[in-house]
Amino acid sequence: MAYLAPHSVPLPAPVRIGLIGSGWMGAFHAESIAHRVPGAVLAAIADPNLESAEALAALLGTAHITANPDDILADPTIHAVIIASPARFHAGLITKAAAAGKHIFCEKPAAQDLAELDAALTAVEAAGVHFQIGFNRRYAADFQAAKQDLAAGIVGRPQLLRSLTRDPGSGSIAHAAKVPAWTIFLETLIHDFDTLNWFNEGAEPVEVHAVADALVEPGLRDQGFLDTAVVTVRYSNGAIAVAEANFSALYGYDVRGEVFGSKGMVQAGRATETAARRYTADGLGADTPRLNVELFRQAYTDELADFTAVVSSRRDGTPPPSSAFTLTPGAPDARRALACALACIDSVKQGKSVRVPQVATLQPTQIR
Numbered sequence: 001m002a003y004l005a006p007h008s009v010p011l012p013a014p015v016r017i018g019l020i021g022s023g024w025m026g027a028f029h030a031e032s033i034a035h036r037v038p039g040a041v042l043a044a045i046a047d048p049n050l051e052s053a054e055a056l057a058a059l060l061g062t063a064h065i066t067a068n069p070d071d072i073l074a075d076p077t078i079h080a081v082i083i084a085s086p087a088r089f090h091a092g093l094i095t096k097a098a099a100a101g102k103h104i105f106c107e108k109p110a111a112q113d114l115a116e117l118d119a120a121l122t123a124v125e126a127a128g129v130h131f132q133i134g135f136n137r138r139y140a141a142d143f144q145a146a147k148q149d150l151a152a153g154i155v156g157r158p159q160l161l162r163s164l165t166r167d168p169g170s171g172s173i174a175h176a177a178k179v180p181a182w183t184i185f186l187e188t189l190i191h192d193f194d195t196l197n198w199f200n201e202g203a204e205p206v207e208v209h210a211v212a213d214a215l216v217e218p219g220l221r222d223q224g225f226l227d228t229a230v231v232t233v234r235y236s237n238g239a240i241a242v243a244e245a246n247f248s249a250l251y252g253y254d255v256r257g258e259v260f261g262s263k264g265m266v267q268a269g270r271a272t273e274t275a276a277r278r279y280t281a282d283g284l285g286a287d288t289p290r291l292n293v294e295l296f297r298q299a300y301t302d303e304l305a306d307f308t309a310v311v312s313s314r315r316d317g318t319p320p321p322s323s324a325f326t327l328t329p330g331a332p333d334a335r336r337a338l339a340c341a342l343a344c345i346d347s348v349k350q351g352k353s354v355r356v357p358q359v360a361t362l363q364p365t366q367i368r
């Protein structure tokens, strides 16, 4: 039988994306765009470390590389950027990218203080570009299933929430001395704050109490290095949350979330990589994910697929992707989570509970 001629359906032009920062996370995002996100093209890579950009471009077959992100921003054929530089450059790059009319996916944190974040978000709003922050946990299948249950009200009124991050480690932390101060709040627990805020949608984080220490690398405590932290968060709806983090789980990368409420409980995340279990004379065993890009491979891909779909729909005037629950993390989510992280830093410094520097008009109703 002869093949039938297909109807010709015009495909939308791909979204051309420029990567800014080709280190650990940027390289994975670049690989996702190049190989796993239909409708997106990795058009250029910028990194002041040109060797890093060159190596990634050679791996992925990307034509354009530059040491200067401004070259990407000046390229009229590029629709959007992924910002994956070190955090201290994020706010400035967001501001410049918005002024250049580029849609923006930015790794967390979007800034290191609220003043620079607000300046960047003002530029985003003025330019009318799409802004998405890299809170990838929202795209993990089990966190989405939990969120769907929460949106359907199965837990009732949230009373207790929990989110934890245990980064994979070996019992000591390589390059710990070079880790910027307060990373545990600004770059690690910021994910947990977003999970808690997202799970407790409609409520505002009002007050935090953070306790932190260097328990993995106690020798670095005097230099201000912190690798272990527990935070309680009070919300405007009265719910109480706990977030905790540690930089060295010997058993792998462990990320979990939970909401307990008036009608029940939902949990998301598991420490094992698969549901397979190994029963031997030594007992019960299971494989665990060792890297963030293993545990969240799908989530990292799906957050970029969402970004691409929104940018594409804006450009082409087509309906944006829809979801049964709030999904895409945007500017208010970036701000809310950063405000929690900054309040934690103050809380540790002051040794007491601290109000979250949120929206100025926020009136907490249920904090006693």
Ligand SMILES: NC(=O)c1ccc[n+]([C@@H]2O[C@H](COP(=O)([O-])OP(=O)(O)OC[C@H]3O[C@@H](n4cnc5c(N)ncnc54)[C@H](O)[C@@H]3O)[C@@H](O)[C@H]2O)c1
Pocket: 020, 021, 022, 023, 024, 025, 026, 046, 047, 048, 049, 052, 069, 084, 085, 086, 087, 089, 107, 108, 109, 134, 135, 136, 187, 292
């Ligand atoms: N979502 C997640 O789970 C996750 C995981 C890891 C890292 N991150 C975030 O990604 C960002 C990058 O982290 P990383 O681990 O990839 O760091 P990294 O040090 O591996 O890479 C950073 C890269 O940015 C480049 N760079 C430095 N200054 C730059 C500038 N001004 N403009 C452009 N590029 C510049 C560096 O040369 C380097 O190649 C951080 O904000 C981090 O918090 C997110």
